[in-house]
């Protein structure tokens with residue numbers, strides 16, 4: 001019999017609901033670990049493909065294992081024809097996160113492993129999702145502009161191929177490597193809202209695609225992955241504003257939020273944001289677009305000062321703050337910034353779904369089923385009885 005505990009209206013902050021071996025955060029010290037490796041080391045030394053393998057399998061791949069994994073991804077990249085045909089019929093001004101969320105269940109329909117509830121079958125499904133999500137995002141971007149969907153180029157890395165299929169131009173190595181690092185940085189983050197959504201859905205024994213579609217829905221919100229696009233909107237609006245401290249003060253006085261700042265777990269600088277701030281600086285200098293890094297730093301410093309003057313500590317840049325100018329300088333359209341987050345986080349979602357289903361870190365998987373306290377009216381109970389609404393018998 002489960003013990004009854006009441007933790008209401010806290011967004012479950014600080015409540016431990018499961019064991020995990022996938023990733024770890026120390027929010028006070030600003031530490032993030034995937035499967036025992038510090039994010040700083042992975043961002044510096046590993047590719048996204050290595051990190052995806054790590055998250056799914058628990059250890060970094062040896063050379064042969066990485067080659068096999070990459071080959072597996074290449075083989076399943078192609079989107080089924082019926083998916084492309086469906087995309088062509090959808091309204092072209094649809095939000096790309098809605099498109100992604102709607103298209104993922106379509107991918108389930110031709111997955112040969114869908115009905116097999118084994119770990120191996122789920123790893124195969126994960127490989128298909130990791131390989132296909134970027135293709136899907138790029139295909140949608142081409143289709144909505146009335147352009148042909150480009151074939152993937154198997155000689156390119158995962159990140160480079162995405163940029164090629166998106167823009168129709170092979171990116172410079174440095175740009176592709178920077179995007180690859182961004183994908184590493186976003187690949188997992190313990191029990192954030194989207195990962196918890198994925199895990200909660202598959203705890204009912206729903207399949208991986210159902211879980212991932214739920215994760216995409218959760219990620220789209222402005223308090224989660226949707227923040228990066230809103231950071232860029234803010235920066236574009238602030239480009240012509242000279243009094244940044246005044247703008248920050250007015251925004252906070254009006255109850256508004258400064259997007260890309262603050263975090264439910266980190267109470268110090270998000271370790272991913274440090275990398276992205278440096279990347280934005282380097283890219284800006286190379287491209288003659290220093291203004292985006294400079295403006296972001298001014299907003300960061302102005303906001304930290306304003307928060308401090310209001311006695312609010314620990315509200316620092318999160319992963320979405322500097323990824324916005326980085327993606328903008330990569331010419332990734334603003335409304336594709338959150339889908340780019342998704343094409344990275346897919347590896348973490350799948351790793352967590354597999355953990356949830358096969359209970360690697362727990363004695364047995366459980367169906368999540370919290371309670372809510374009913375604070376509405378009672379009828380037929382507690383002494384009250386049914387009264388027909390006025391005018392009805």
Ligand SMILES: CC(C)(COP(=O)(O)OP(=O)(O)OC[C@H]1O[C@@H](n2cnc3c(N)ncnc32)[C@H](O)[C@@H]1OP(=O)(O)O)[C@@H](O)C(=O)NCCC(=O)NCCS
Pocket residue numbers: 222223224225227252256257258259260261262263264265312314315318319320
């Ligand atoms: C992510 C977020 C929802 C975390 O919220 P949280 O868990 O409530 O964070 P905290 O408990 O540290 O917030 C403390 C206070 O600071 C405020 N605060 C936090 N981040 C803020 C921000 N970016 N702008 C303005 N105020 C903020 C909160 O509203 C809260 O105010 P209150 O005490 O008057 O109610 C919040 O920081 C936020 O909305 N950030 C902007 C959106 C964003 O960047 N999301 C991406 C997250 S990765």
